[in-house]
Amino acid sequence: MIDNKKNNFFLNEKVNQYLYKTIKNKSFANGYIFFGAEGVGKKQTALEFIKEIFNQYSPSENVKKRIINNNHPDFLIIEPDSFLATKNSGSSDPEKTKKSGSDIIKIAQIRNIKTFLSQKSINSEKKIVLIIDAHLLNEAASNCLLKTLEEPSNGIFILLTSKLNLLLDTIISRCQIIRFRSFSSKQIKSILKDYLSTSQLNFDGKYQIQDLINSAHGSPAKLFNNIEMWDKLSEEVTSQLNYPIKDVLKIFEISKLISEKLELEQQIYLVNFIQITWWRQTKNVDLIKKLENLKKYLKRNIQPRLVWEITFLKIAMMDI
Numbered sequence: 001m002i003d004n005k006k007n008n009f010f011l012n013e014k015v016n017q018y019l020y021k022t023i024k025n026k027s028f029a030n031g032y033i034f035f036g037a038e039g040v041g042k043k044q045t046a047l048e049f050i051k052e053i054f055n056q057y058s059p060s061e062n063v064k065k066r067i068i069n070n071n072h073p074d075f076l077i078i079e080p081d082s083f084l085a086t087k088n089s090g091s092s093d094p095e096k097t098k099k100s101g102s103d104i105i106k107i108a109q110i111r112n113i114k115t116f117l118s119q120k121s122i123n124s125e126k127k128i129v130l131i132i133d134a135h136l137l138n139e140a141a142s143n144c145l146l147k148t149l150e151e152p153s154n155g156i157f158i159l160l161t162s163k164l165n166l167l168l169d170t171i172i173s174r175c176q177i178i179r180f181r182s183f184s185s186k187q188i189k190s191i192l193k194d195y196l197s198t199s200q201l202n203f204d205g206k207y208q209i210q211d212l213i214n215s216a217h218g219s220p221a222k223l224f225n226n227i228e229m230w231d232k233l234s235e236e237v238t239s240q241l242n243y244p245i246k247d248v249l250k251i252f253e254i255s256k257l258i259s260e261k262l263e264l265e266q267q268i269y270l271v272n273f274i275q276i277t278w279w280r281q282t283k284n285v286d287l288i289k290k291l292e293n294l295k296k297y298l299k300r301n302i303q304p305r306l307v308w309e310i311t312f313l314k315i316a317m318m319d320i
Contacts, residue, residue: 012180015045019178023052028126029176031149031157033134035164036180039221042160043132045180050075050128053156058123073122078109079132105131107140113148117155127155134159135166142168149174182218189213191220195227211276229269234261241274243281244315251312259305267304271295282320290314 022028034042051064054074066072080103113129121127131137137145146168149157159175161167183191192212216223230238237258245251258267275291278284290311297307 012041012045015178015180019045019049019052023049023056026056028053028156030153030155031159031171031175033159033161033164033167033172033175033177034180035161035177037182037217037219038162039219039225040180040182041220042180046130046158046160050130050158053126053128054124057125060123074124074127075130076113076116076127077130077132078105078113080105080136081109103133103136105134105137105141107138107144110137110141110144110148113145113155117148117153121154125154127153129155129157131157131159133161135161135163137167142171146170146174183216183220184218185213188216188218188220188223192216192223195224211273211280214280215272215276226269226272229266230273233266233270233273237261237270238273241270242277244278244287244318244320245312246316248313248316251316252309255305255308255312258308264298264301264304267308268295268298271298284318284320287315287318287320 034046036042047064047067050067054060054063054067054072060066063072067075070077116129117127119127131145149171157175159167159171164172164177189209192209212223212227215226234257237254240250240254240257245254258270262270271291271294275288278291279288294307294311298304
């Protein structure tokens with residue numbers, strides 16, 4: 001069913017087998033919840049699942065492209081408002097859109113589902129609704145969705161979430177939960193080796209292979225995002241951060257350099273980089289906690305240069 005090529009890192013074998021059997025038997029549930037950590041392939045698998053459902057009824061070479069572009073007549077995608085705004089503003093990669101913390105799925109979007117399902121299917125016996133980050137449904141939208149799920153229809157709902165506990169219990173009870181587990185370190189290592197064997201990028205001296213594996217936290221998407229982000233970090237900066245800095249003058253110099261050379265998002269990723277490399281060398285929990293606090297301050301955009309200076313000075317005073 002789902003093309004399990006060597007370079008397709010996002011597939012969970014048990015999930016794949018279950019969905020294959022579902023399609024083969026045409027034993028579709030009214031609703032599915034794809035649940036798992038960010039970046040473990042929920043959306044990629046959902047799109048393949050939807051493509052194969054449609055191909056059961058009306059085989060087409062470009063069906064996946066139409067689904068991805070959201071122009072299939074029997075497919076509707078619901079996303080948090082800010083994602084839609086980003087798309088309309090010209091962003092070329094909605095997958096990389098950062099959640100602002102105020103993103104929600106509103107009741108008006110869920111009401112669109114009723115209109116969509118009331119229309120006759122054009123190319124398929126089933127109309128499919130994909131809801132991204134379903135845990136961002138507000139209360140009114142959640143209740144509206146629940147009523148829609150309760151009503152008999154020709155629709156299949158697929159809800160994607162990394163926070164199952166934020167969904168209404170009554171919504172969960174009406175859906176089949178498909179669990180996506182995080183990848184093991186061994187799997188991430190295999191993915192990374194396969195990637196590095198075909199990549200033209202040079203990582204020597206910037207970080208160790210094990211650092212990259214640890215940074216992924218079981219998520220292939222996070223692994224690649226970290227590689228992309230860290231490769232953009234200035235060597236002038238990273239070369240000075242191989243170990244906690246003790247020299248006060250150097251602390252002021254590197255803090256100034258970081259705040260001037262790196263965008264805020266890059267600075268946050270730099271903290272991740274430092275946490276991994278310094279933990280490997282020190283195994284000091286208090287040091288990691290101080291760096292975690294640094295990330296919190298950066299996310300609040302509180303005078304970046306100052307918080308770098310204060311954090312580094314506090315670490316310099318530690319007995320490491």
